[in-house]
Amino acid sequence: MKVIVIGAGAAGLMAAGHAAAAGAEVTVLEKNDVPGKKLLITGKGRCNITNTAELQEFIKQIPGNGQFLYSALNQFDNNNLIRFFNGLGLSTKVERGGRVFPVSDRSRDVVDTLVNFCLAHGVEFIYSAPVEEILTENGHVAGVRLKNGREYEGGAVILATGGSSYPATGSTGEGYRMAEKLGHTVTALKPALVPLETAEEWVRDLQGLSLKNVEATAYSQDRKIAGDFGEMLFTHFGVSGPIILTISRSIAGPLEKGREVSITIDLKPALSPEQLDSRVQRDFAKFAKKQFCNSLNDLFPRSLIPVMVSLSGIPGDKPVHQVTREERQRLVSLTKSLTVTVTKLRPLNEAIVTSGGISVKEINPRTMESKIVKGLYPAGEVVDVDGFTGGFNLQAAFSMGYVAGTSAANRQV
């Protein structure tokens, strides 16, 4: 009796390799004609495989049911993952915020390492094999049926079909439907880590502008709901980039309830308003003979200057030495709190991860086995678990995959 793995993504590959290493006969069925399509685009093609955060902090960075992962992380945590990859010849490095990447900066190397690990343990891969249904007999999995009607028998099935975002990578949410059909509850699917649409026209003028070391704070009806420091990006529809994706998770709820949500960007978070005012005064002294619009080159990126001039309400052609104290302070407060109004989240298919999925209440956290169907092991994004950016989502998928693979093998061998 085989272990069948549906999906050759992060969770599926990790599960398949470990199930085979533990002695099981394993077949991976992948709908694409290649493995790891989503893995290849992670971390902008560099694949942020995990994070060095300690266990408690790690769980905190997984706001979507992080607690459920205690057992999986105890069995296979970030240190195990790093050792696993290093042991297979993939060197890793740690970057800002504890983010771990392959030294080669190539996600392709991560996929190849996982696939080679599987092949070395005799895993069989069948590509262009979209699974339509999981077959059961008396409450126990019996195998799967492909869309073309072909059936594969198996005593354990690892369901690692991913979420519903970036469907071109193969993650089209089919696993949710298969699980539901077997009696599982699938909690509401929502975009998590998603770009935001904003109301202000001037945002469009900034499209393509990326800002580093800024602080974004989200407010819902004047109450602070989230904040992050780092990099963000202006786009043709609004805002994106790591810190926006992170705070987007907290914005979804209030937006859904029809509450007003805004994001305030502090362009100079390292300076207090007083320090920034002194800095502006120094710049004004340096550019004393210029017009106001030509005095901001040291303070802002070029494309941001016309927007800041316009929003400050200070005439751009005003000689710098005539700018009043009150006008200067307006510029300072604008720099500390450039505000955009969020109108909506971008759709689920543009989200980095899907929040919601197969209810964690229906999965045994120690084995990843379904409490509803014996021999079924949901793992990865198809489960109702989601984390922030920084390597937390891949580690979650790898840990769940490891546990599902080893438990499924123990059942079969």
Ligand SMILES: Cc1cc2nc3c(=O)[nH]c(=O)nc-3n(C[C@H](O)[C@H](O)[C@H](O)COP(=O)(O)OP(=O)(O)OC[C@H]3O[C@@H](n4cnc5c(N)ncnc54)[C@H](O)[C@@H]3O)c2cc1C
């Ligand atoms: C642009 C982007 C960048 C990201 N960067 C990072 C990052 O740097 N670090 C990080 O931690 N997370 C990152 N993530 C999130 C991370 O990619 C996912 O959380 C992770 O891939 C989930 O792994 P998974 O195995 O559950 O699903 P996936 O990796 O999506 O794999 C699912 C697989 O199942 C296959 N499949 C689906 N349905 C069927 C079917 N019916 N039959 C057969 N096969 C099927 C799919 O084709 C796919 O290959 C990123 C996501 C995106 C979109």
